[in-house]
Amino acid sequence: MFKYLIFESISIIVGIVAIATILIRFYKYRNLADFFKLKTILISTILLIxxxxxWTLSNKTYAPDFAMPTFNRSHAPGGLPPSIPFTGMLDFFTNKNxxxxxxxxxxxxxxxxxxxQKPDADGIVRISLRAQEVISEIAPEIYFNYWTYNGQTPGPMLRVKExxxxxxxxxxxxTSLHDHNIDLHAVTGPGGGAKLTHVAPGETxxxxxxxxxxxxxxxHCATPNVSTHNSHGQYGLILVEPKEKLEQVDKEFYIVQGELYTMGQIGKKGLIPFDAAALIDGKPNYVTFNGKIQSAPRMYANVGDKIxxxxxNGGVNLISSFHVIxxxxxxxxxxxxxxxxxxxxxQTALVLPGGSTIVEFTVDVPGTYLLVDHALARMNKGAWAELVVRGNENHxxxxxxxNDHME
Ligand SMILES: [Cu+2]
Structure with a gap:
């Protein structure tokens, strides 16, 4: 995953050396005729090309203003900025393995x-989660340093009873480099549990x-800078089922929309750093359904199923207009x-950042259905997933x- 970065770094170094050589030689040989006869100029020009x-091959797409702003400021409580400090970046690269x-x-x-989840013998329901920083793919060959619960985004769906x-x-x-915690919106109490669960690496x-x-x-994780932790993938859903239980259906699915802020343009390959400036501006490169861009359908149902x-919506900036085409x-x-x-x-359900919805429908016609955020430009950023319905046609x-064809 670092080959792009290595490729890019080498091409920049070679390019700078070539340009410097040409300039120095030019300075020495003011006479253009002599200058162009020099072998070093020929070699430098070739090297520059x-x-x-x-540099182009390495998919150079870094934003012009180095997009992990080390010195940006925040007015969030505590004032910790969303950027990862420069030392954090060094930590990351020295510990990446x-x-x-x-x-x-x-x-x-x-x-x-x-x-x-069933309670233990003492009547208490016990849930264990592990905050873990991992490396995985947003799409093939586009790697990101996700911060997760249990090594997945979203974290596992939890289900308890009222x-x-x-x-x-x-x-x-x-192995984590950062502290983490958990704020569950199902909790009544300060911080939703965030302060009580603030854990340094290795702690429980x-x-x-x-x-x-x-x-x-x-x-979600509510460790400052909260938006930074969320936009690395640290969120999930907990269902507090009512005492009378929800009606049984044929299929239940779990989808959480989220945003990933990465440096450079969409599609840049390699291990892509987090872009704090894009986070503050609310311009994610990727908007995902379950953490990454779908590579193959994962939801299947049969005609007649109630779903x-x-x-x-893990957020952190966008309101989702959830729709099944x-x-x-x-x-x-x-x-x-x-x-x-x-x-x-x-037709379309509102899903606020840090909010959720439950939708139910029966599938009557076979085919592939697209789940989308109906702010449809976001489909280009990955906000879609497929539901495949199998069974007999229902004419x-x-x-x-x-089907008329023009002659
Ligand atoms: Cu965290």
Whole structure:
């Protein structure tokens, strides 16, 4: 993953040496005729052309204002800026080999616990999570240093029951370079547990809370700079199921939208550094459904299945307009409020940053359905996933009539 960086660095060094040689020689031999006869000029010119060529090949797309601004400022509480300090960058590059290389960062959308986690014998539901900084691919050959819960983005979907007493143990993997914590929006109490779970690398902390309100809640890292931690992939969803349980459906899926701020243009390959300036401006290069750009469909259903999707938005800047192309939501739990009024026959559901929604629909016609953020420019940045529905055609609902071809 560093080959692009190495390629780029070498071409810059060679280019600078070639230009410097040409300038020095030019300064020495003011006579142009003599100057062009020099072998060193020929070699330097060739080297310069090669350097420009390799520089282009290495997909040079760094923003002109070195995009990891070391000296930017923040007015967030505590004032810690979103950029990673220069020493942090050095730390990263000197320690890069200790990070786990995760083959597939994207949480499996099928990974929805079928029921609420059972309490232990003492009546307490115990959840363990591990904060871990890893390296994985946003898309083939585009690597990013993700900060995760359990080595995946989003973190695992958690499911507890209204009224449960829940103990959350957060361990920060010893390989981490940063402190982390967890703020669960399902918690009633300061910081949602963030302060109580603030862990340095290698540490574990536990806190408990009572799940008072049913609903689908975002959890995320709230270590300053909070937006930096979130936009490295540290978020997930916790469902607090109501006492009377949600109706059984045929398929449940787990999708969380999130943003990745990377240096340079979309598609730049190699290990791409985080871009704090783009984060502050709210201009992500990638908007993902489950952490990365989909490489193959992962959601399958059969005609007639009733589907429920738990949708979250890890943010940190964009409001999501969640839509399934070719379907209408039979039921939406607006803002994932459980117990509030439901919406029916809805085309697009609002998913706020740090918020969520629950949508339900029955699939009647086979085919591939695209889940999107209907701010459709974001499809170019990865905000889509496919749901494949298999089964018999239903011509009563959807069919072609005639296909005329112009002669
Ligand atoms: Cu964190």
């Amino acid at each position: 090669v350097a420009i060529f390799t 200790r990070f786990e290389k995760v083959k597939d960062i994207g949480a499996d959308p099928n990974d929805v616990p079928t029921e609420s 009224g449960d007493t829940v103990e959350v143990a957060l361990t920060n993997d010893p 902390k536990i806190f408990k809370f009572k799940a008072l309100n049913p609903g689908l809640y975002v959890y 429920r999707i738990y949708v979250g 070719g379907e209408i939501f039979d039921t939406v739990y607006p803002n994932a409020s459980i117990g509030g009024s439901l919406e029916h026959n809805t 009563d609902i959807f069919s072609p009539i005639r």
